[in-house]
Amino acid sequence: GAGVSQSPSNKVTEKGKDVELRCDPISGHTALYWYRQSLGQGLEFLIYFQGNSAPDKSGLPSDRFSAERTGGSVSTLTIQRTQQEDSAVYLCASALTDTQYFGPGTRLTVL
Amino acid sequence: AQSVTQPDIHITVSEGASLxxxxxxxxxxxxxxxxxxxxxxxxxxxxxxxFSGDTLVQGIKGFEAEFKRSQSSFNLRKPSVHWSDAAEYFCAVGISGTYKYIFGTGTRLKVLA
Structure with missing residues (x-):
């Protein structure tokens, strides 16, 4: 595809519900990243995939957060039992070499 | 530890001014x-x-940046700002040989007409 796409663009959920955020990377990009951007903050690294493997999950803030990538392409970030502090913009990026290309993000609001 | 600092949280410039x-x-x-x-x-x-080579790098939208090793800096410049440049700007360091980026906290640019 032309760029990284993410869906949904906006998600409003109630506290305690589970949510799934999707990322479609640029075709052929082997690396995929998830970041969280809270209001007025920089980018917080969550997880990195190389192919379908996630060698570094150290940025996931709690065990309520998980991610998977299938077929070396689409990735899903799942947040279980959402809390209000999970409200943020979740950004996905993909890369073939050293340059990351970002999607538009998913704005998550937990009421 | 590796870190990136963007000392200016907010910057306001007039349209046509340098940045x-x-x-x-x-x-x-x-x-x-x-x-x-x-x-x-x-x-x-x-x-x-x-990544390497010429320390003055040209980018899109008329931006350029200069890598100064002695100052550990990579400042972004534009000779004449347009109203459409109003946005937030992030500097990032990629750790060579790894997959990791470290981002600064961003600088929000406001452009006055």
Whole structure:
């Protein structure tokens, strides 16, 4: 595809519900990243995939957060039992070499 | 530890004025350096990057940045700002040989008509 796409663009959920955020990377990009951007903050690294493997999950803030990538392409970030502090913009990026290309993000609001 | 500092949280300039956004990094070797721009409600768009070679790098939208090893800096410049440049700008360091980027906290640019 032309760029990284993410869906949904906006998600409003109630506290305690589970949510799934999707990322479609640029075709052929082997690396995929998830970041969280809270209001007025920089980018917080969550997880990195190389192919379908996630060698570094150290940025996931709690065990309520998980991610998977299938077929070396689409990735899903799942947040279980959402809390209000999970409200943020979740950004996905993909890369073939050293340059990351970002999607538009998913704005998550937990009421 | 590696870090990136963008000392200016907010900058306001008049349209047509010159712009310089500061970025300082802490890293033991020569880093990969990036500037991204984020318009409201958008993802991050790559403006330019430095890996090696000429220390003055040209990017899109008329931006340039200069890598100064002695100052551990990679400042972003534009000679004449347009109203459409109003956005948030992020500097990032890529740790060579790894997958990791370290981002600064961003500088929000406001452009006065």
């Amino acid at each position: 310089e956004l500061r970025c300082n990094y802490s890293y033991g070797a020569t880093p990969y350096l990036f500037w991204y721009v984020q318009s409201p409600g958008q993802g991050l768009q790559l403006l330019l990057k430095y």
